[in-house]
Amino acid sequence: MHEQYQPREIEAAAQSHWDAQNSFAVSEQPGKDTFYCLSMFPYPSGKLHMGHVRNYTIGDVIARYQRMQGKNVLQPMGWDAFGMPAENAAMKNNVAPAKWTYENIAYMKSQLKSLGLAIDWSREVTTCKPDYYRWEQWLFTRLFEKGVIYRKNGTVNWDPVDQTVLANEQVIDGRGWRSGAVIEKREIPMYYFKITAYADELLSSLDELDGWPEQVKTMQRNWIGKSRGMEVQFPYNVDSIGEAGALKVFTTRPDTLMGATYVAVAAEHPLATLAANENPELQAFIAECKAGSVAEADMATQEKKGLPTSLFVEHPLTGEKLPVWVANYVLMHYGDGAVMAVPAHDERDFAFARKYHLPVKAVVRTSAGDEVGSEWQDAYGEHGQLINSGEFDGLDFEGAFDAIEAALIRKELGKSRTQFRLRDWGISRQRYWGCPIPIIHCDSCGDVPVPEDQLPVVLPEDVVPDGAGSPLARMPEFYKCSCPKCGAPAKRETDTMDTFVESSWYFARYASPHYTGGMVDPVAANHWLPVDQYIGGIEHAILHLLYARFFHKLMRDEGLLTSNEPFKNLLTQGMVVAETYYRVLENGGKDWFNPADVEVERDAKGKVIAAKLKSDGLPVEIGGTEKMSKSKNNGVDPQDMIDAYGADTCRLFMMFASPPDMSCEWSDAGVEGANRFLRRVWRLAQGHVSQGLPGVLDIAKLDDAGKDIRRAIHLAIKQASQDVGQHHKFNTAIAQVMTLMNVLEKAPQDTDQQRALIQEGLETVALLLAPITPHICHELWQELGHEEAIIDASWPVVDESALVQDSLTLVIQVNGKLRGQIEVPADASREAVEAAARSNENVQRFTEGLTIRKVIVVPGKLVNIVAS
Ligand code: ANZ
Ligand code: ZN
Numbered sequence: 002m003h004e005q006y007q008p009r010e011i012e013a014a015a016q017s018h019w020d021a022q023n024s025f026a027v028s029e030q031p032g033k034d035t036f037y038c039l040s041m042f043p044y045p046s047g048k049l050h051m052g053h054v055r056n057y058t059i060g061d062v063i064a065r066y067q068r069m070q071g072k073n074v075l076q077p078m079g080w081d082a083f084g085m086p087a088e089n090a091a092m093k094n095n096v097a098p099a100k101w102t103y104e105n106i107a108y109m110k111s112q113l114k115s116l117g118l119a120i121d122w123s124r125e126v127t128t129c130k131p132d133y134y135r136w137e138q139w140l141f142t143r144l145f146e147k148g149v150i151y152r153k154n155g156t157v158n159w160d161p162v163d164q165t166v167l168a169n170e171q172v173i174d175g176r177g178w179r180s181g182a183v184i185e186k187r188e189i190p191m192y193y194f195k196i197t198a199y200a201d202e203l204l205s206s207l208d209e210l211d212g213w214p215e216q217v218k219t220m221q222r223n224w225i226g227k228s229r230g231m232e233v234q235f236p237y238n239v240d241s242i243g244e245a246g247a248l249k250v251f252t253t254r255p256d257t258l259m260g261a262t263y264v265a266v267a268a269e270h271p272l273a274t275l276a277a278n279e280n281p282e283l284q285a286f287i288a289e290c291k292a293g294s295v296a297e298a299d300m301a302t303q304e305k306k307g308l309p310t311s312l313f314v315e316h317p318l319t320g321e322k323l324p325v326w327v328a329n330y331v332l333m334h335y336g337d338g339a340v341m342a343v344p345a346h347d348e349r350d351f352a353f354a355r356k357y358h359l360p361v362k363a364v365v366r367t368s369a370g371d372e373v374g375s376e377w378q379d380a381y382g383e384h385g386q387l388i389n390s391g392e393f394d395g396l397d398f399e400g401a402f403d404a405i406e407a408a409l410i411r412k413e414l415g416k417s418r419t420q421f422r423l424r425d426w427g428i429s430r431q432r433y434w435g436c437p438i439p440i441i442h443c444d445s446c447g448d449v450p451v452p453e454d455q456l457p458v459v460l461p462e463d464v465v466p467d468g469a470g471s472p473l474a475r476m477p478e479f480y481k482c483s484c485p486k487c488g489a490p491a492k493r494e495t496d497t498m499d500t501f502v503e504s505s506w507y508f509a510r511y512a513s514p515h516y517t518g519g520m521v522d523p524v525a526a527n528h529w530l531p532v533d534q535y536i537g538g539i540e541h542a543i544l545h546l547l548y549a550r551f552f553h554k555l556m557r558d559e560g561l562l563t564s565n566e567p568f569k570n571l572l573t574q575g576m577v578v579a580e581t582y583y584r585v586l587e588n589g590g591k592d593w594f595n596p597a598d599v600e601v602e603r604d605a606k607g608k609v610i611a612a613k614l615k616s617d618g619l620p621v622e623i624g625g626t627e628k629m630s631k632s633k634n635n636g637v638d639p640q641d642m643i644d645a646y647g648a649d650t651c652r653l654f655m656m657f658a659s660p661p662d663m664s665c666e667w668s669d670a671g672v673e674g675a676n677r678f679l680r681r682v683w684r685l686a687q688g689h690v691s692q693g694l695p696g697v698l699d700i701a702k703l704d705d706a707g708k709d710i711r712r713a714i715h716l717a718i719k720q721a722s723q724d725v726g727q728h729h730k731f732n733t734a735i736a737q738v739m740t741l742m743n744v745l746e747k748a749p750q751d752t753d754q755q756r757a758l759i760q761e762g763l764e765t766v767a768l769l770l771a772p773i774t775p776h777i778c779h780e781l782w783q784e785l786g787h788e789e790a791i792i793d794a795s796w797p798v799v800d801e802s803a804l805v806q807d808s809l810t811l812v813i814q815v816n817g818k819l820r821g822q823i824e825v826p827a828d829a830s831r832e833a834v835e836a837a838a839r840s841n842e843n844v845q846r847f848t849e850g851l852t853i854r855k856v857i858v859v860p861g862k863l864v865n866i867v868a869s
Pocket of ligand 2: 443444445447448484485486487488489
């Protein structure tokens with residue numbers, strides 16, 4: 002055994018052992034407990050960042066721990082390889098997205114390997130390869146035939162200069178991110194997944210997901226947004242053109258119907274179009290609304306604006322005439338694109354009514370008993386007893402809901418309805434680097450799905466896009482084809498799919514990644530699925546997880562899977578954060594400096610109190626800790642850390658810095674501390690091994706000091722097992738091992754039996770750390786004399802008898818202040834403990850002249866004597 006800890010050598014050796022033994026390749030083994038441990042696969046952006054390292058280390062620790070529990074553990078990895086960054090890089094460097102992507106994958110794979118992850122690489126999945134996406138296309142054609150995918154016009158952000166569709170995040174302040182052109186809304190045909198058909202199930206089966214964070218389930222519930230309300234019709238009669246009809250609105254507050262003082266429609270609503278005839282001002286306003294962003298967040302924050310029309314509708318119950326307004330806060334694609342406005346009880350309507358001097362009529366008594374809405378500063382949105390509502394006065398929300406529904410049904414002007422906020426999922430992208438949509442357009446047959454024997458529709462890989470629309474649309478060799486139905490010349494669809502589609506089913510493909518008989522081999526898929534533990538960032542809490550849950554159900558309904566949900570347990574890891582430093586520029590902007598280029602001074606608690614730039618020695622501002630990002634220039638390259646200290650130090654630091662679901666603050670001192678600890682372990686083991694391995698420990702012959710050491714060993718096992726197995730608290734598990742190390746370092750090593758005890762201690766350290774720092778533990782295990790590699794060893798078992806204590810040390814307090822210690826038999830009664838405490842000489846000194854009022858005994862811990 003080397004005298005020094007040399008991570009480079011031992012990590013290479015451990016990794017080549019695993020490679021040679023194929024240690025992480027798994028197959029279905031009936032009868033053996035399976036554990037499917039999955040970390041969200043990366044986008045091959047170029048190199049790993051700290052967030053990846055954290056995510057994959059957490060997954061690896063769990064996978065390795067479960068393997069030590071004797072389970073058949075599947076931990077796969079792959080690449081979410083389609084997407085825009087490849088196109089942007091292609092344009093910048095004039096290289097095909099495929100080439101850029103494959104090169105990134107090769108490099109990042111080598112990085113992942115250097116971290117020593119227990120991955121079954123034979124199952125690697127790359128979503129931009131035809132052997133993967135052909136099955137996505139296959140499912141698409143099935144769903145298209147079933148009507149679960151359909152085509153209709155959708156509104157998109159159109160960049161008139163680049164002649165391309167932009168994603169919401171590419172529209173910045175209403176302009177294209179590249180061209181700077183003012184973005185227009187356009188209607189173009191798009192493909193949609195009918196996810197709304199699964200809305201109810203996506204909501205209700207959340208209740209079965211006990212292993213998911215409550216916060217994520219809440220986010221999913223809100224996104225799906227089920228609301229029970231009422232559809233209400235407001236009849237109208239447009240005399241000038243002789244048109245009659247009824248304006249339909251959706252409301253969750255039918256109890257406030259008697260307080261409606263106007264109605265408002267979206268700019269795209271047919272009634273708005275009708276009213277704008279011969280009204281240029283209204284036409285201009287409608288055009289302005291239509292041009293705005295399609296992002297819902299922008300809609301919510303924008304200033305409320307509207308224009309009146311000359312139209313009126315009738316209140317369905319009173320017949321009163323209500324004016325029709327066009328308002329920018331009404332969304333066309335929600336509810337019915339129109340609202341009954343109740344300014345007294347709806348915040349948006351209230352703001353709007355104030356601005357345009359519309360009446361405010363209160364119909365719900367506030368908890369303070371107020372009844373005059375027009376004098377309020379704000380809408381009253383709570384439920385309450387009805388007022389000013391005629392026959393409905395005095396009813397509560399439920400009562401009013403039912404009574405008003407009955408009244409509307411009698412007039413055939415309304416009924417209750419449940420609706421969802423969730424929209425169907427538009428997946429068409431007018432981009433090149435994505436999975437081709439397998440549809441052929443024929444003049445006589447319409448939209449024809451590509452037949453199974455013509456799949457996959459292969460994306461050509463040698464194309465360099467130029468940013469002006471999709472190159473596929475300019476490649477006749479791609480889009481010219483013949484109709485599969487009638488054989489006439491036809492045109493292939495040139496849109497590609499949203500990359501969220503690939504990441505919605507990769508977890509299932511890992512079960513049988515090379516299967517050519519279908520999307521998944523149902524036997525293998527049902528063997529491994531659902532995933533036992535899924536680990537990834539909170540940024541995927543809504544869309545990715547929702548789409549993956551949806552796909553799982555789609556695949557179930559195709560007969561491919563039997564389970565209802567893909568991920569049994571979900572761990573959302575916290576962010577990796579680091580200190581930020583900057584200087585203010587003359588123009589008021591900030592120039593950010595990387596922590597590596599800054600020298601800092603800290604106070605006793607480790608807080609940064611001063612910082613200067615290494616290059617010029619002048620001070621920089623301290624910006625506080627933030628998520629590592631390019632924009633704040635506070636990223637630390639994990640590769641530098643691995644090169645300098647080795648993967649084990651890197652893994653140990655990450656796991657020790659904080660529990661996995663909390664943010665983890667990067668610190669050089671922390672990394673050095675982790676490295677120092679591993680060197681300590683090495684030193685103790687090296688000293689021990691160099692004297693030859695001891696004989697077998699005879700537990701029966703242990704003296705008191707020996708019993709104490711052995712108790713420390715088994716206490717560490719007990720607590721680390723709870724921390725890792727039950728709570729994923731790797732940081733406290735590591736702390737247990739550190740405590741044990743302190744004991745072992747002080748333990749005597751004179752006799753063979755004393756050394757046998759150290760042997761047990763060191764073996765325990767190696768086993769407990771094995772999931773976290775697998776390389777050093779691999780080496781230690783061999784050096785400690787084991788034939789079998791530690792990767793095949795079991796998690797240690799607590800010897801409960803070692804935990805039994807003959808005597809206990811209790812802390813003694815007098816009036817809460819520490820005054821001494823007593824030693825009592827472990828099975829001493831309360832009375833005996835109290836008596837021992839009272840007779841303690843310090844207690845007598847500090848209670849002299851006082852009366853003892855109370856003696857509190859906390860078993861196993863302390864005795865507090867209250868005296869005055
Ligand atoms: C009258 C009313 C009175 C409303 C009141 C609320 C409070 P959720 O819960 O999200 O489903 N609404 C309906 N369609 C809309 C649209 N296309 N654009 C903007 N707002 C719309 O919200 C339903 C409520 O949102 C409905 O109930 C309606 O306003 C509004 F005291 O109707 B309410
Ligand atoms: Zn045809």
